[in-house]
Amino acid sequence: MLSSSTVMSPNADATTNAPDLLSSLRGVCDRHGLESLGRDLSGMSELVRSDMRDVEVFLDAMPFDDDAVRRSAGHLVARGGKRLRPMCVSLASRLGTGFDERIRDLAVAVELVHCATLLHDDVVDVGDRRRGAPTARVLYGNAASIFAGDWLLVEALRLVRRSAGGDVLERLLDRIDAMITAEAIQLDKRGRFEASEEHYFAIVDGKTAALFRWAMYAGGRGGGLAVERCEALERFGRGLGMAFQLVDDALDYEGTSAVLGKEPFADLREGKMTYPLLVAARGDADVRALLERAAKDESTAFGDEAVEIVAKGLAATDAVAVTRRLANEHVDRAIAELSGFEDGPAKRALTIVARATVLRDA
Amino acid sequence: MLSSSTVMSPNADATTNAPDLLSSLRGVCDRHGLESLGRDLSGMSELVRSDMRDVEVFLDAMPFDDDAVRRSAGHLVARGGKRLRPMCVSLASRLGTGFDERIRDLAVAVELVHCATLLHDDVVDVGDRRRGAPTARVLYGNAASIFAGDWLLVEALRLVRRSAGGDVLERLLDRIDAMITAEAIQLDKRGRFEASEEHYFAIVDGKTAALFRWAMYAGGRGGGLAVERCEALERFGRGLGMAFQLVDDALDYEGTSAVLGKEPFADLREGKMTYPLLVAARGDADVRALLERAAKDESTAFGDEAVEIVAKGLAATDAVAVTRRLANEHVDRAIAELSGFEDGPAKRALTIVARATVLRDA
Numbered sequence A, B: 001m002l003s004s005s006t007v008m009s010p011n012a013d014a015t016t017n018a019p020d021l022l023s024s025l026r027g028v029c030d031r032h033g034l035e036s037l038g039r040d041l042s043g044m045s046e047l048v049r050s051d052m053r054d055v056e057v058f059l060d061a062m063p064f065d066d067d068a069v070r071r072s073a074g075h076l077v078a079r080g081g082k083r084l085r086p087m088c089v090s091l092a093s094r095l096g097t098g099f100d101e102r103i104r105d106l107a108v109a110v111e112l113v114h115c116a117t118l119l120h121d122d123v124v125d126v127g128d129r130r131r132g133a134p135t136a137r138v139l140y141g142n143a144a145s146i147f148a149g150d151w152l153l154v155e156a157l158r159l160v161r162r163s164a165g166g167d168v169l170e171r172l173l174d175r176i177d178a179m180i181t182a183e184a185i186q187l188d189k190r191g192r193f194e195a196s197e198e199h200y201f202a203i204v205d206g207k208t209a210a211l212f213r214w215a216m217y218a219g220g221r222g223g224g225l226a227v228e229r230c231e232a233l234e235r236f237g238r239g240l241g242m243a244f245q246l247v248d249d250a251l252d253y254e255g256t257s258a259v260l261g262k263e264p265f266a267d268l269r270e271g272k273m274t275y276p277l278l279v280a281a282r283g284d285a286d287v288r289a290l291l292e293r294a295a296k297d298e299s300t301a302f303g304d305e306a307v308e309i310v311a312k313g314l315a316a317t318d319a320v321a322v323t324r325r326l327a328n329e330h331v332d333r334a335i336a337e338l339s340g341f342e343d344g345p346a347k348r349a350l351t352i353v354a355r356a357t358v359l360r361d362a
Helices: A017-031 A035-060 A068-078 A085-091 A101-124 A136-140 A142-163 A166-189 A197-222 A227-254 A275-283 A285-296 A302-319 A319-340 A347-358 B017-031 B037-059 B067-080 B084-093 B101-125 B134-142 B144-163 B165-190 B197-222 B226-254 B275-283 B285-294 B305-315 B319-340 B345-359
Strands: none
Touching: A017 A347, A035 A085, A035 A101, A035 A285, A035 A319, A068 A101, A068 A136, A068 A142, A068 B144, A068 B165, A085 A101, A085 A197, A085 A302, A101 A136, A101 A142, A101 A166, A101 A197, A101 B144, A136 A142, A142 A166, A142 B101, A142 B144, A142 B165, A166 A197, A166 B144, A197 A227, A197 A275, A227 A275, A227 A319, A227 A347, A275 A285, A275 A302, A275 A319, A275 B067, A275 B134, A275 B275, A302 A319, A319 A347, A319 B017, A319 B275, B017 B345, B037 B084, B037 B101, B037 B345, B067 B101, B067 B134, B067 B144, B084 B101, B084 B197, B084 B226, B084 B345, B101 B134, B101 B144, B101 B165, B101 B197, B134 B144, B144 B165, B165 B197, B197 B226, B197 B275, B226 B319, B226 B345, B275 B285, B275 B319, B285 B305
16 A cells, blocks of 8 residues: 555655645745745755655555554555654754664654554544545554554554664653543543643643654754753754644634645534633633533534634634744744754754744645 | 552452462362372462562552543453463563562563553453453443553553663564554454464464563563573463463363353354364364354354354364363473473472463363
8 A cells, every 4th residue: 555656645656745745834934925934945855855755665665555454554654644743853863963764763653653643543532534534443443443553653662662772762652651641631521621721731742742852852862962952852842742733723713624634613523622712712701601511511512503602702812813823932932942053954944844833724 | 449458459458469370270280189289389379479469569559540541451450360471570580580670560561561452452342341340441431441551551661661671672562563463363354254273373372472472581581591591481481372372262161150250152152263163163064064154144243053053063072172282282392491491499380380371270
């Protein structure tokens, strides 16, 4: 399914993935009148193109044809996604001694862990669509998706064990533990729709920021940087991850299904707490009342009427813009963490990735 | 739930688990007229009692109260089981420098990996009962069980990373990979009831023997033994694991529900291929015809009529005794792998465990 000779595969040309992200970011810059950022992106494209191609070549060679378990995994991995986490590993390594096979392994590993969590998430959430296609569990069943997640996790850990020092593996296990804890909190809160910022940020920290943190730490360590410097990179990763999730939340209320690969307001309809909704609840009595009702009757799915109330509340409180502003603050702080590093292409590229993450429209 | 002050906990007295297994094995020896083996067991009991208590104390201190995910994990871990895999780690280490905190970590880890696979298995197989109680998924839901399996796996890997050399962790990841491959084979064959010995042994090798192998290897390495000697221990573990599964299969046809914690012929009713059934299919035309029909109509569940046909076929082919004989052969070969080790309490204890595994009636 992932062989590079398969014309129908979304991954058929292993070289297209990373430049796709970059082209799309460049388009965003142009539309926002940020031509100089757009020009920087062209330079960055050269820098990461070959690294990301190595990642895709490795993924393409995984035995995704063997059985339903591997096919489940392959289906998700082949859908591509943004490969933003592997790109973080690559760029962080280029702040040090640069990209090589060991770094490639770490970049692949972070994508595999990400995909493993998505496979288990889709079983848990009974998710039907992801990345514009049916989920693996729809195509191959829940059982195959559960074992596929297990498999990708184990493969990722094998790569990290063979290619990095013990602290890199240790921190990955710590981050996965944090991700599971976030899932556990979310599960315990299910059916009690709670408008709590503390709870929201705890979950984003665990579910999204954790892996970005590790990607930056692992890339830096793999590139020979000292632990202390890698901890600054880790803080960059955390800020990037928070911003990434906040923008994801914002997009749910402003995007169109063609661009997002899912219906707008899908998060709301699924009863998923998002930051714009928190802002609206804080500032709009109707939204607050709606969420209080939802918290009481243990129903976490919202219909058309609720969507309308929320849409009004979001507009009244300017919640999407507030969310994007908060994302921007996280990105500013993330970029400030890079101040101790010498100026150069990798540092500029990381800055661009962070800025563009907030500007993206998909 | 696992705190040692909780009187209702099945684990309330952390010291009882290992001796329980030993007492039950001693009873078996007595009933089989093997009084000398029974006396040896008394000596062995002293040897492992304190090791296994350390394992239980560690398990008791895990945060099984935190949320539904940890409660799911704790429910299964607290049910106890035989703790045969941790006992292998303990005894293998005692062929070398002996038991200490690092070995305790490895012994805990193997039990956690075992429990992780059971949690995911029960979700995949929609299992309702295990170890004489409702499964975690019945009590806490599938979602919690999936994340609970993930959590136990990550905790196990953290323990192994901190307490063992890289080869021990590498081999654990290899063994987990083999377990997932066995699950994948089993999943692909689902609905096609195939009387194939090759397929049967591939699955037992992956699902059961893999972890016994690692338990012996890890204990030996942790006890300072050279890789080569640990590979002999690994082969002992494989033989023990095969024998263990064969006896498990036999017990399904000869045990009673009070002893087994589940109904006899449960494996058959669930459409699970077992070794006695393979023997019966080989030697009895009615059983063969039954299985051929089952293979065709994609039904893998058997009713009372099928149970009767199989019961007759098992009796006609002496299939349970044949299965126990094969288990004995595996144990003989396993024990032969110990020939290079000096005689002593640990070696004698491993021999007893292997012999008693075949004699056990639960």
